[in-house]
Amino acid sequence: MSVRQSLLAILDQGSCHGYQLKSEFERRTGSTWPLNAGQVYNTLDRLERDGLVETDPSSAENQVRYLITDAGRAEVSGWLGSPVERASAARDALAIKLAIAVTLPGVDISQVIQVQRSATLSTLQDLTRTKIASDDPDTAEELAGLLVIDSLIFAAEAEIRWLDHSEIRLARASALGMAAPAALNQDPPKRGRPAKNVAGEVTS
Numbered sequence: 001m002s003v004r005q006s007l008l009a010i011l012d013q014g015s016c017h018g019y020q021l022k023s024e025f026e027r028r029t030g031s032t033w034p035l036n037a038g039q040v041y042n043t044l045d046r047l048e049r050d051g052l053v054e055t056d057p058s059s060a061e062n063q064v065r066y067l068i069t070d071a072g073r074a075e076v077s078g079w080l081g082s083p084v085e086r087a088s089a090a091r092d093a094l095a096i097k098l099a100i101a102v103t104l105p106g107v108d109i110s111q112v113i114q115v116q117r118s119a120t121l122s123t124l125q126d127l128t129r130t131k132i133a134s135d136d137p138d139t140a141e142e143l144a145g146l147l148v149i150d151s152l153i154f155a156a157e158a159e160i161r162w163l164d165h166s167e168i169r170l171a172r173a174s175a176l177g178m179a180a181p182a183a184l185n186q187d188p189p190k191r192g193r194p195a196k197n198v199a200g201e202v203t204s
Contacts, residue, residue: 003035003043005079008052011068012076015056018044018064030145032152047072094159098166109170117163124156 003025010016010024022040026033044066047053052072056065068076094116101107130149137143 002079002084003039004047005076007040007043008047008068008072009076009079011053011066012073015065015067017059017066021066027141028144030148032145032148102170110167113163113167113170117160120156120159120163124153124160127153127156 006025006029007021010021010028016024018040019037021044022035022037025035025040044053048055048066050071051069052075053066053068056067059065098109098112101112102109127149131146131153134142134146134149137146
C-alpha cells in the first residue's frame with residue numbers, strides 16, 4: 001500500500017492539512033486501512049524534504065496546510081501510469097508460519113491449517129456481508145470502497161484455496177513416507193555474533 005503516492009494524489013486535488021489527508025485517505029479506501037496521524041505527518045515531512053509538497057503560505061497559524069509541487073504532480077502521474085511492482089518473493093506471514101511449522105517435530109500441521117482456515121472463512125463471511133450491503137454504489141467513494149472489499153474477498157478466497165492445496169500436499173507427502181523434520185544443525189557457524197562473558201564483554 002503506497003501511502004506516499006496516495007497522499008500526493010489527494011493533495012493534487014487541493015491543499016490539505018494532515019488530519020484532513022488522513023480522513024480523505026480513509027474515506028477514499030472504504031476505511032479499510034486506517035492511518036494514524038503520526039504516519040501521515042511523517043510522510044508529509046519526507047514529501048516536503050523531497051520537494052514534492054510545500055507548506056501553504058496561507059495556512060492558519062495553528063493548522064499547517066500542504067500544497068503539491070510540480071515535482072509532486074509528476075510523481076502522481078508516474079504512479080498512476082505505471083504498474084505496481086510486486087516483489088518476486090514477498091514475505092507472507094502465513095506462508096512463513098506453515099513453512100516453519102512443517103519442519104518442527106511434534107506439530108500437528110493439519111490443526112494449524114484448520115485454525116487458519118476457520119479464521120479466513122470467518123473473515124470472508126464478514127467481507128461478503130459488507131459487500132452485499134454496499135453492492136449498489138451511488139458515489140465514487142462508495143465504488144472505491146467496494147473495489148477494496150472485492151480485492152480483500154479475492155485474497156481471502158485465494159488463501160482458502162492455498163490452505164486446501166497445502167493440506168492435500170502434506171497428506172500426499174506423508175503417504176509417500178516423508179522424512180521426519182531434521183534436528184537443529186549443530187555444525188559450528190561460519191559467521192556469527194561473538195560470544196560475551198558474564199560482564200557482557202566480547203571474548204576472543
